[in-house]
Amino acid sequence: MLETYFRDGFLRFQKGVIPRARRFTPEQDEESVRIVTKFLQARPASIRIKVIGFLLLADLMTILFLGQRQKVIQFLFDSSVPLLRKGFWGVNTLAKMSVFCQTSLHADLNYHPKELLR
Amino acid sequence: MTTRTLEFDIVIIGSGAGGGTVAKELAPLCKKGAKIALLEWGARFRPEDNVRNELEMADKYYFESGGFPTASQDLTLAFARAVGGSTTVYTGTSLTAPKEVFEKWGVPGVTLEDLKPRYDKYIKENNVHLAPRDELNENNRLFEKGCKSLGWSVEQFPINTKGCIGLGTCNLGCAVHAKQGTAIAQIPVAEKGGVQVIPLCRVDRISPNLIEAQILPAEFGLTPSPLAPGPIQFRAKKIVVCGGSVQSSALLLRSFGDVALPALGRYFSCHPALILAGEHPQPIQNIQGHPKSFFCDEFFDSDRFLLETCMYFPFTLAKNLVGYGEELDDLMSNFNRLQMILVLAIDPALRENRVALDRSGNPIVHYRFSEEVIGSLLQAIRKSAKIFFAAGAARVHAPAAGRFFVYPNEAERLDQIITRDHFKLGQLSIAAAHLMGGCRMGEDIETSVTDSWGRVHGMKDVYVADSSLFPGPSEVNPYLTIMALADRVAQGICKDMGVNS
Ligand SMILES: Cc1cc2nc3c(=O)[nH]c(=O)nc-3n(C[C@H](O)[C@H](O)[C@H](O)COP(=O)(O)OP(=O)(O)OC[C@H]3O[C@@H](n4cnc5c(N)ncnc54)[C@H](O)[C@@H]3O)c2cc1C
Numbered sequence: 001m002l003e004t005y006f007r008d009g010f011l012r013f014q015k016g017v018i019p020r021a022r023r024f025t026p027e028q029d030e031e032s033v034r035i036v037t038k039f040l041q042a043r044p045a046s047i048r049i050k051v052i053g054f055l056l057l058a059d060l061m062t063i064l065f066l067g068q069r070q071k072v073i074q075f076l077f078d079s080s081v082p083l084l085r086k087g088f089w090g091v092n093t094l095a096k097m098s099v100f101c102q103t104s105l106h107a108d109l110n111y112h113p114k115e116l117l118r
Numbered sequence: 119m120t121t122r123t124l125e126f127d128i129v130i131i132g133s134g135a136g137g138g139t140v141a142k143e144l145a146p147l148c149k150k151g152a153k154i155a156l157l158e159w160g161a162r163f164r165p166e167d168n169v170r171n172e173l174e175m176a177d178k179y180y181f182e183s184g185g186f187p188t189a190s191q192d193l194t195l196a197f198a199r200a201v202g203g204s205t206t207v208y209t210g211t212s213l214t215a216p217k218e219v220f221e222k223w224g225v226p227g228v229t230l231e232d233l234k235p236r237y238d239k240y241i242k243e244n245n246v247h248l249a250p251r252d253e254l255n256e257n258n259r260l261f262e263k264g265c266k267s268l269g270w271s272v273e274q275f276p277i278n279t280k281g282c283i284g285l286g287t288c289n290l291g292c293a294v295h296a297k298q299g300t301a302i303a304q305i306p307v308a309e310k311g312g313v314q315v316i317p318l319c320r321v322d323r324i325s326p327n328l329i330e331a332q333i334l335p336a337e338f339g340l341t342p343s344p345l346a347p348g349p350i351q352f353r354a355k356k357i358v359v360c361g362g363s364v365q366s367s368a369l370l371l372r373s374f375g376d377v378a379l380p381a382l383g384r385y386f387s388c389h390p391a392l393i394l395a396g397e398h399p400q401p402i403q404n405i406q407g408h409p410k411s412f413f414c415d416e417f418f419d420s421d422r423f424l425l426e427t428c429m430y431f432p433f434t435l436a437k438n439l440v441g442y443g444e445e446l447d448d449l450m451s452n453f454n455r456l457q458m459i460l461v462l463a464i465d466p467a468l469r470e471n472r473v474a475l476d477r478s479g480n481p482i483v484h485y486r487f488s489e490e491v492i493g494s495l496l497q498a499i500r501k502s503a504k505i506f507f508a509a510g511a512a513r514v515h516a517p518a519a520g521r522f523f524v525y526p527n528e529a530e531r532l533d534q535i536i537t538r539d540h541f542k543l544g545q546l547s548i549a550a551a552h553l554m555g556g557c558r559m560g561e562d563i564e565t566s567v568t569d570s571w572g573r574v575h576g577m578k579d580v581y582v583a584d585s586s587l588f589p590g591p592s593e594v595n596p597y598l599t600i601m602a603l604a605d606r607v608a609q610g611i612c613k614d615m616g617v618n619s
Contacts, residue, residue: 016442017442017443018442018443018446018447019443019444019447020447020451035173039173039183042177073442077441077442077545078542078545082192082542082543082544085542085543085544085545086191086192086544088545089191089544089545089547090191092442093185093437093547095442096433096436096437097173097433097437099436100432100433100435100436100450101172101173101432101433103171105432106432108451109432109450109451109453110401110451110452110453110454110455111405111431111432111453111454112405112454113170113285113286113287113405113406114283114284114285114286114405114406116170116283116285116293116294118165118166
């Protein structure tokens with residue numbers, strides 16, 4: 001159950017902070033989830049719990065803010081409470097990782113590293 | 119099951135800038151019958167192990183994928199785990215520290231006169247040179263242009279490459295082994311001289327003549343250790359700890375605690391850094407070619423920061439952009455128009471900034487940003503924005519501006535736009551790759567861990583030879599200074615053993 005929540009909660013957050021992810025194909029969504037899951041699996045359980053806790057908080061606050069996710073995101077990003085800012089930074093970084101580590105997006109980014117022919 | 123025990127005269131722990139140098143310098147002792155081992159936590163990398171994929175290479179090379187968080191989670195540290203240590207992923211800019219740095223350190227004998235011949239040796243060994251101007255890419259030349267048009271000093275970095283083909287992915291490890299890190303320049307010489315290199319060997323604890331370690335299984339398809347995985351012990355007459363600032367401090371703390379060595383782990387500094395990006399109206403040649411060709415030290419004395427050119431990869435850049443949303447996405451879409459600057463603050467070595475251990479015995483770094491350092495970073499952001507605009511950027515992402523972009527018509531008002539109020543720790547991505555101190559050299563046991571030859575106070579046979587020795591920041595990119603100090607430690611070991619170095 002937690003895994004399903006993580007998947008959906010993470011994708012909701014990711015699409016809230018990175019607009020291009022809203023246009024992702026199902027394959028690109030799966031790749032996003034694969035990237036962060038792999039990253040988190042290599043980390044202590046306490047980190048995974050913190051991430052899930054933060055996603056839950058963002059979802060609950062969105063309900064309280066009558067569905068205005070962007071307001072919640074801005075509130076967390078710029079919070080005067082350092083813990084919330086740091087939590088946002090961590091999960092936002094995971095969202096960035098899940099998008100910008102997809103090499104299939106490099107052409108979209110106009111990122112063309114020099115090829116190395118071995 | 120009894121643990122395997124191997125006997126050596128000298129065991130060196132860690133094979134980075136410090137350990138690789140010590141191994142090479144002590145290797146001639148093998149001809150005189152000495153047995154020397156170089157133990158390295160990480161694996162040996164062949165060129166074909168480098169797939170140049172950002173995430174994959176970060177996992178393969180770096181501790182915590184390059185984002186080792188400090189306890190307060192407002193700074194991440196980058197340091198590598200490999201035969202060659204962080205010299206596998208460094209950029210290879212090769213500067214010597216000025217004499218003022220050693221005067222500030224105040225360690226008897228550790229002077230520019232003592233270190234100069236050592237510097238010269240590695241400058242030669244590592245093929246340190248200035249790249250020809252026609253090899254400098256536009257990202258670098260725009261920085262030079264911006265600085266010059268503002269009348270600010272700008273200098274070309276000497277670099278240590280041989281056969282560089284301009285892949286531009288230096289910090290993911292070099293896929294053609296062009297950078298002359300210790301894995302390329304010193305360790306092969308050490309091995310030829312008889313030093314036994316044992317990769318994937320993590321040292322957990324030492325006592326004066328015994329080392330407890332684990333041989334680790336190979337991960338990520340990297341070459342396994344020649345020894346079978348499992349626990350192992352080494353007996354050694356001399357132990358040289360070269361695990362880098364964080365891991366050397368942690369290993370000594372695990373092994374000896376900080377009662378007899380009250381300065382152990384302390385006086386950590388790291389040149390906290392920010393990555394800034396300016397977008398040009400037209401595509402520029404930025405990601406091919408050596409990423410770091412110039413630096414500006416115009417504000418070094420007045421504001422304690424350095425500016426350097428740099429060029430990173432999509433996720434690293436995105437992570438360093440402050441914020442989220444349309445503007446971030448838009449900037450990311452224009453990678454081929456981006457110019458980047460790395461800001462390095464020169465932070466003081468404060469006693470309270472330190473490496474400690476968590477409950478499992480792993481390192482945890484306590485680092486507090488002083489107002490002076492925050493002031494340096496703020497001023498550096500403002501000055502970098504000026505350079506971007508002077509170079510022709512159409513918009514600049516300036517952290518601590520309270521908004522995502524700053525525009526050229528605002529160039530004269532940057533002091534009012536980029537302010538302390540907007541500089542919120544935990545919101546900005548601050549990272550550091552120049553980790554220094556923790557086992558600093560000195561004379562007083564209250565404020566230092568080793569003597570001026572790297573020998574741990576109160577111990578006859580345990581030495582340190584890496585960046586943790588720095589009593590304060592090197593104030594320039596540190597690797598050549600680490601090598602010079604490691605050379606001095608190797609000389610001291612020879613003297614202690616009664617042999618000529
Ligand atoms: C991305 C990046 C770019 C950089 N660019 C530059 C540059 O251009 N110019 C410059 O001057 N400096 C640069 N630096 C800094 C420079 O690389 C380091 O300061 C230097 O390599 C540190 O040397 P060291 O010997 O202290 O540690 P390291 O080089 O980090 O080596 C320590 C080694 O010890 C091993 N080790 C640690 N603990 C144990 C243990 N318990 N058992 C066994 N092995 C252990 C580690 O795995 C590692 O391989 C850069 C650093 C980074 C990360």
